[in-house]
Amino acid sequence: MQPLEAGEPRTIGAYRLLGRLGAGGMGRVYLGRSAGGRTVAVKIVHPHFAADEEFRARFRREVEAARRVGGEWTAPVLDADPEAPVPWVATGYVAGPSLDRALAAHGPLPEASVRAIGAGLARALVAVHGLGLVHRDVKPSNVMLTLDGPRLIDFGIARATDGTASLTSTGVSVGSPGYMSPEQILGKGVTGAADVFSLGAVLAFAATGLPPFTGDNSATLLYKVVHEPPELDALPPGELRELIGACLAKAPTDRPTPEALASALAPALGAPGWLPAPLVEQASRAAVALLDLEAAPAQEVPSGPVPFTTPSYPGAQGFGPPDPSYATGGGPYGTPPTGGAGTAGGGSGSGSGPGAGAVPQPRTAPDSGRQVSVTAAGRRFSCTLVLAAAAVLAVLSGGLYGMELLPGQRDKERDLADGGSSSTPAPAATPPTATPSASGAGGTRTDVPKELIGTWKGTVTTARMGVSSEFEITIKAGKVGEVVGRDKSILPVFGTDCSGDWKLASATDRSLVLDTSGGPNPAPGICSNGSANEGFTLNANGTLHYKSGDVPAGNPEGDLTRSP
CATH class of the missing domain: 1.10.510.10 (Transferase(Phosphotransferase) domain 1)
Incomplete structure (x- = not known):
């Protein structure tokens, strides 16, 4: 996308323009956003066509025809003004x-x-x-x-x-x-x-x-x-x-x-x-x-004549x-x-x-209490990919603001996804062996306590962005160095399975530290590489608190409930 040049419109109809996507023989295409947050592609015809009544008739007919399409596998026509001094049409934006x-x-x-x-x-x-x-x-x-x-x-x-x-x-x-x-x-x-x-x-x-x-x-x-x-x-x-x-x-x-x-x-x-x-x-x-x-910056420029360069x-x-x-x-x-x-x-x-x-530049940071929920096993996925899923769901639902996910701290999140290169990296999870649960630490041991064996499910949230996702892991009996767990990490919108094996690193009577960093990455760049510090601590109410040391995955944390 190219920045808007001097003389180009900042608004077309009800849409604020964010930049120029491309140009062709018929006109130019801009990325725009409605007041409600929907992102669109706005095509504006070249001014010399606007004076051609034959072209206007054809454009009017084409817009009416395209409005009728809008199917599942096409980009729908959302708005148009064939009668404007310079005609334009807005379609759904395809990311x-x-x-x-x-x-x-x-x-x-x-x-x-x-x-x-x-x-x-x-x-x-x-x-x-x-x-x-x-x-x-x-x-x-x-x-x-x-x-x-x-x-x-x-x-x-x-x-x-x-x-x-x-x-x-x-x-x-x-x-x-x-x-x-x-x-x-x-x-x-x-x-x-x-x-x-x-x-x-x-x-x-x-x-x-x-x-x-x-x-x-x-x-x-x-x-x-x-x-x-x-x-x-x-x-x-x-x-x-x-x-x-x-x-x-x-x-x-x-x-x-x-x-x-x-x-x-x-x-x-x-x-x-x-x-x-x-x-x-x-x-x-x-x-x-x-x-x-x-x-x-907003400039009230009507959808009138626009000075374009001569088409190639x-x-x-x-x-x-x-x-x-x-x-x-x-x-x-x-x-x-x-x-x-x-x-x-x-x-x-x-x-x-x-x-x-x-x-265009990022917005200021959103309120810290706003979250987006994504159905995924969030630990194994790069946090950038989880954010992408949220973006896709929001776009499909008719607008990026519909889920209260406002543009803001993506630069920080990309730092996390690149391995924690932010100037203020997220702290690593504290191993449960160093800070035992208030419910009772118990002694150190070399195997999985029976109280933690089973399938656990719950919602985990990334430390920086508050992006929530569904997490599931099955823990079985085993000793230090053995594979004792496997997560279920399938994000349907990507069609990628990031599930992996978890080895027992250390344990107490009520806690575990698991290691996911040694196994192969099923999809590099999509799945995270795992962490040697995945902490699980049994709470007093019988839930299992999970705190991840996986920085690219966003350090997800949350309480899990045993699945029957």
């Missing part, structure tokens, strides 16, 4: 990288991820086509990867297929070379089958890092799409390759329907871990970054530039991303996570 940026940073996706993306996008097309609409621009930069599934964005050039005359100028085609269907290129009747062709091209790109049609220029690409077979040799033989090949059939009638694709790929969509760990972390950090942003290419004239995926490269998974959490591509209807160059 996460676009598909093209994800592959540029990490390389091709595994088959399970490709199948899940195909299933989600197929369902989006079912909803779009069911309303008599055609998207017409399904491409990697219009596919966003979020923690709970893919999202199809930018319905800015969708056309109704109810027989109404097209408002596009003669000889002008809309779409992206290499992802457009043959009939779209030839100017023939475009139906929902055109979107299926584009979906096949997107899936081929996701699986291999290369589009199915390549060329040095748009003319070559368009010729290959119409006359040559797709290049699918990099795809391993199997069902996925066959599905992609069927989508890329030259004749629209030979392509599968979105319903058939959704059915064939459905099992992959709800599978845990559908997104590789580096992208989970990237998407989660994008969600957390939303909480850091504060709008620039004429938006509605010709095919537009090739999609960025044509020049995509990238390394294997595990390589750190080269950029921020996916700033928006030019002109997209909904942006992705803000990058590192944003000018």
Whole structure:
């Protein structure tokens, strides 16, 4: 995300602008926030289009069509003003990288991820086509990867297929070379089958890092799409390759329907871990970054004329530039991303996570009593990931303020997540052997006391941020140095299992110190590495007090109750 420049608006309609996400031939896209705290992507058209009555008619029609979509797998249109001096439209903001940026940073996706993306996008097309609409621009930069599934964005050039005359100028085609269907290129009747062709091209790109049609220029690409077979040799033989090949059939009638694709790929969509760990972390950090942003100082600028620089290419004239995926490269998974959490591509209807160059600053710290509850076993997860889950839940519920999680101390929390580099690190948990419970210390011993054996559950809260999560651990009999416990650490929104083994380090008659630092980390960067100082002390009322020395996990602490 880029800072707002002099002359750019600070407010559009009811939204305060936080920064600029991108620009394209049609206009610029800004990150905005409503008075109620909802984060949106606001697209403002270039002023020279505003004077074109034909464009205004098309824009008005497209907004009305897009309002009807708003499905589970798309970014909904929330607000618009086609009659403003400079028309604009606001859509739901999608926190996460676009598909093209994800592959540029990490390389091709595994088959399970490709199948899940195909299933989600197929369902989006079912909803779009069911309303008599055609998207017409399904491409990697219009596919966003979020923690709970893919999202199809930018319905800015969708056309109704109810027989109404097209408002596009003669000889002008809309779409992206290499992802457009043959009939779209030839100017023939475009139906929902055109979107299926584009979906096949997107899936081929996701699986291999290369589009199915390549060329040095748009003319070559368009010729290959119409006359040559797709290049699918990099795809391993199997069902996925066959599905992609069927989508890329030259004749629209030979392509599968979105319903058939959704059915064939459905099992992959709800599978845990559908997104590789580096992208989970990237998407989660994008969600957390939303909480850091504060709008620039308020300036009452109406949604009127806005001085823009001249666009680099004429938006509605010709095919537009090739999609960025044509020049995509990238390394294997595990390589750190080269950029921020996916700033928006030019002109997209909904942006992705803000990058590192944003000018907005954090808010002041919230009241210490405010908390967010997340259903997760919080010890094993990096505190940043738990915060991300809270952010995602808040966004899905309609606003970041709805759960009373205000932007504030994220810089401190990131210090914790990076290993406690804050200037005032959280104190480590005091071992129960050094400070026994008021209920009675008892003598030291080398095994687990029977009073502590069993499954314990309860809510734990991080020391710094007051982020609450559900924690569960099962403790069994054993001696010092043996594995005597295992936590249940599965956060559904990430699809990652961070459960691990806990060894007995020391014990008294009413307390334990367990060590989780020696075992393998199932998902580095998502799960914490554990701690050698996980303290459990039996309270007088029969509950078990847990105090963690795990700094990256936020030093969670709380009372646990024995589960029957």
